[in-house]
Amino acid sequence: MSLLDANRAAAALVSLAVALWSLEFLSLSRQFEPRGVFSSSVFDSTRTRGSAVRAFVLRGVASPKGLRLTLLLRLAAAVVIAFATAWPGILSLALACAIATGVLLSYRCGAGGEGADQMITVVLGGLLAGSLAAVGGGSYASAGLWFIAAQCCLAYCAAGIAKLGSPLWRSGDAVVRVMKTASFGSTRMWKLMSSHPLLGRVTCWSVIAFECLFPAALILPKPLMYGLLLAGAAFHIAMAFVMGLNNFVWAFLAAYPAIVYCNERVGAMLGR
Amino acid sequence: MGPLLAGVLAIWFLLTVLFQWKNALQARIAELDRLHLIPQWTFFAPNPGTYDFRLMVRVLDGDGESSPWNEVLPVAHRGPLSGLWNPERRINKAIVDLTQRLVRAHPSLANPDAIVGSDVQAAPNYRRLLACATNGHGDRAVRFQFMVVATTGIEMPEDPRLVFKSALHETAGTDHVTA
Numbered sequence: 001m002s003l004l005d006a007n008r009a010a011a012a013l014v015s016l017a018v019a020l021w022s023l024e025f026l027s028l029s030r031q032f033e034p035r036g037v038f039s040s041s042v043f044d045s046t047r048t049r050g051s052a053v054r055a056f057v058l059r060g061v062a063s064p065k066g067l068r069l070t071l072l073l074r075l076a077a078a079v080v081i082a083f084a085t086a087w088p089g090i091l092s093l094a095l096a097c098a099i100a101t102g103v104l105l106s107y108r109c110g111a112g113g114e115g116a117d118q119m120i121t122v123v124l125g126g127l128l129a130g131s132l133a134a135v136g137g138g139s140y141a142s143a144g145l146w147f148i149a150a151q152c153c154l155a156y157c158a159a160g161i162a163k164l165g166s167p168l169w170r171s172g173d174a175v176v177r178v179m180k181t182a183s184f185g186s187t188r189m190w191k192l193m194s195s196h197p198l199l200g201r202v203t204c205w206s207v208i209a210f211e212c213l214f215p216a217a218l219i220l221p222k223p224l225m226y227g228l229l230l231a232g233a234a235f236h237i238a239m240a241f242v243m244g245l246n247n248f249v250w251a252f253l254a255a256y257p258a259i260v261y262c263n264e265r266v267g268a269m270l271g272r
Numbered sequence: 273m274g275p276l277l278a279g280v281l282a283i284w285f286l287l288t289v290l291f292q293w294k295n296a297l298q299a300r301i302a303e304l305d306r307l308h309l310i311p312q313w314t315f316f317a318p319n320p321g322t323y324d325f326r327l328m329v330r331v332l333d334g335d336g337e338s339s340p341w342n343e344v345l346p347v348a349h350r351g352p353l354s355g356l357w358n359p360e361r362r363i364n365k366a367i368v369d370l371t372q373r374l375v376r377a378h379p380s381l382a383n384p385d386a387i388v389g390s391d392v393q394a395a396p397n398y399r400r401l402l403a404c405a406t407n408g409h410g411d412r413a414v415r416f417q418f419m420v421v422a423t424t425g426i427e428m429p430e431d432p433r434l435v436f437k438s439a440l441h442e443t444a445g446t447d448h449v450t451a
Contacts, residue, residue, distance in 0.1 A: 020357075024357070024359035025359070027359045028359050028362060028363070031362075031363060035403055035404065035406050035407050036403070037345065037366045037400060037403075037404050038400075039403040039404075041399075041403065103307045103308070103309070107307070107308075109362075110396070110400070111369035111373075112366035112369060113308070113365070113369075114361075114365060115313065115315045118308075118311035118312075118313075121311070125281070125284065125309075126281065129281050133273065133277050135273075136273035137273070137274070138274075139275075140277060141274070143278040143281055144277075144281065146281075147281040147284070150285055151288060151311070154285075154288060154289060154313060156313075159313050159314055159316070162292075162314035162318050163316070163317040163318065165317075165318055166317055166318035166319065168318070168319065168320070168322075169317065174316070174320050177322035177424070178320050178321065180424045180426065181321065181322060181323065181324050181424060182347040182349075183361070183365075183368075184321065185426055187426050187427060190426070240354075240355035241352075241354070241355035244350045244355070244358040244361050245358075246355050246357065246358045
């Protein structure tokens with residue numbers, strides 16, 4: 001996979017994640033009203049202290065109109081990111097806009113964030129560094145992809161190691177108990193796992209093994225690397241439909257082109 | 273420009289590594305990272321969320337009669353398309369975030385008989401929950417109180433455990449505390 005192809009694929013996937021993020025928050029506009037969970041009245045009084053510019057920006061995004069405009073701006077940036085990979089200058093602007101609006105809106109919400117949002121920022125940041133390097137002459141243009149790949153490996157590995165240290169995960173109870181919650185669970189899956197305890201143990205240990213071993217994707221031969229990425233895609237799609245974690249699919253798949261790109265470069269270094 | 277960008281990314285990655293596990297730098301990084309650019313990747317671990325946090329409200333009329341506790345912003349039922357479109361998860365997650373931060377900052381709230389002091393009531397996390405709790409009061413309501421309970425179970429919530437209970441608030445102005 002060439003540098004351009006990897007950047008294109010990552011940009012297309014992360015643009016879907018950013019678009020979905022923006023559209024979902026636009027649909028929650030009632031929650032940004034004074035009696036909503038993202039109420040701006042609290043935000044006004046507690047978060048707009050500081051410099052005049054900062055206060056102006058934060059007050060702007062606190063108002064319903066300013067908030068809607070910021071969300072629409074982020075949505076527009078997502079569209080540009082998907083189609084502007086051939087023009088590094090325009091792409092850089094759109095990526096910077098998506099990062100800035102994301103940071104601003106997360107700050108404005110103050111709660112309700114998730115890991116997918118963090119991966120979106122990482123992928124946008126890596127792509128921005130790559131496109132700025134391209135604008136500046138091309139040296140270190142692949143640094144962004146290496147950064148995304150390293151963060152992706154760290155994300156899975158840190159999650160896997162943390163689960164490995166947890167008695168709840170090692171016993172197999174973690175998944176069964178999560179399945180019993182209304183927020184992330186599923187009646188059907190909970191009943192299935194409760195009546196077959198081995199299934200819970202196998203699921204927990206499969207997740208731990210997959211997450212801990214994911215960094216090997218950088219050095220494995222290509223067919224095995226693709227196998228690991230397919231397992232990752234299946235894992236996220238399953239989490240989306242069983243647990244409702246829909247944006248993890250697009251956010252994490254957006255990092256996979258960087259894994260493919262870096263795996264090929266590592267393979268070349270190893271003489272494969 | 274290339275080396276500078278590569279340096280920035282290297283520092284970002286290094287800080288992310290240091291931020292994953294409890295160490296002396298973790299708290300310092302969290303304090304400095306006002307924009308939340310440094311990710312914490314330990315999803316659902318070591319202790320996954322095995323409870324639903326439910327925001328409950330009761331109202332009191334002029335005679336002091338209390339209504340039953342009713343849930344505000346209940347956990348939304350997820351349909352077959354939630355794998356594609358599921359904005360409501362943000363609302364549940366926000367209630368969990370606000371509650372956990374509040375209880376972490378004010379451990380005395382874990383005591384069900386705790387008096388909710390003015391410092392707690394001034395906290396932004398408390399005020400956000402209070403704002404949500406002002407929904408759906410009837411005409412006869414004079415005061416109201418909210419609480420967060422942790423439950424398990426999907427169709428039929430069970431094993432409710434009190435996380436914290438608010439002070440009593442006047443319905444007319446949510447900033448006025450009466451008890």
